[in-house]
Amino acid sequence: MKKLLLGTILTATTMFGFGGTAMAASQDPVNINMSLVFTQNELLTQELIKVTDKIRTRTDGGVNIKVFPGGQLPVYKDNLEQVVNGADWIAVEDLSYLGDYVPDFAALAGPMLYNSYDEYLAMMKTEYVADLTAQAEKKGIKILTADYMFGFRHMISNKEIKNSADMKGMRIRVPGSQLFISTLASMGASPASLPFPETYAGVQQGVVDGLEGSILTMYSTKMYEVAKNMSFTKHFLGTVGLYISPKVWDKLDAEQQKIVMEELAAGATSNTNELVKLDAEYKQKLEDLGVTFNEVDTAEFGKLTADVYNQFPAWSEGVHATINAELEKIRAAN
Secondary structure (H helix, E strand, O other): OHHHHHHHHHHHHHHHOOOOHHHHHHOOOEEEEEEOOOOOOOHHHHHHHHHHHHHHHHOOOOEEEEEEOOOOOOOOHHHHHHHHOOOOEEEEEOHHHHHHOOOHHHHOOOOOOOOOHHHHHHHOOOHHHHHHHHHHHHOOOEEEEEEEEEEEEEEEEOOOOOOHHHHOOOEEEEOOOHHHHHHHHHOOOEEEEOOHHHHHHHHHOOOOOEEEEOHHHHHHOOHHHOOOEEEEEEEEEEEEEEEEOHHHHOOOOHHHHHHHHHHHHHHHHHHHHHHHHHHHHHHHHHHHOOOEEEEOOHHHHHHHHHHHHHOOOOOOOOHHHHHHHHHHHHHHHO
16 A cells, blocks of 8 residues: 555656656647748758757757748748747748838848948847847847858959949849848949849849859859859848747746757857858859959948938938947947
């Protein structure tokens, strides 16, 4: 009878969690889909797969984030809507998509802002961005991190570009985004919206005179076969944030939340370090393939693109000056 009673007590302890860790082990796992447009073999995707694997391991399967790359699930605007609607979901998108909810976030993805990766990362740690982040959370979007980058975008063409005069009349392929279209027009080009899969043939056949993109893009898409020059305009920095519904975030206990944030931070650092290495490695590979690189008059392009910040009525008045003031403080501290 004593043995039977003891067994009953032990069973109850395990079932109801009086033993501490047993309760955590018996909780149902939180399953979350992560949606991104980046393909399986891209650096950013690979880093996020590693991060989610580590989160799964460290939480004993309690936080199970499954990565869906290459637009298998809704992306862009629809991606953020899943988060706002409270789905078990993490959206991976650039800051401009947050602009639908907190307009000034889109300005942080505006043209000719950052000189280096470190400047962008420092900007994300400012009180200015913390305030915008708090506004986003009130709209149903918790920003887990915005520290993931995929490189500066430059001009890719068969012509050396040093200033706006060199770009005059050039048809440059851009994504179908008003921010991109306005920026390239202000730089002197004639923006042409063209689906990216058609761009290689477009350059080859003279439909467009070039495109804009990163060193990694130029190499991975073999664009160097039809365009032999890259001009370092740095007109945009490619970045993404990871967004989740606060309601879904609250399904995780404090320890799980801590683990997620630790691994995301470590993954962002790894991603940046790899990006720096790959920029140098792929630049050398492109040079070996006959590509020429050149610097540009960034001061001129900076002045020309300043008016872009006045073309979006939803953005705060003077937002360009506000962001630049933050950047000046960052530069002065270094």
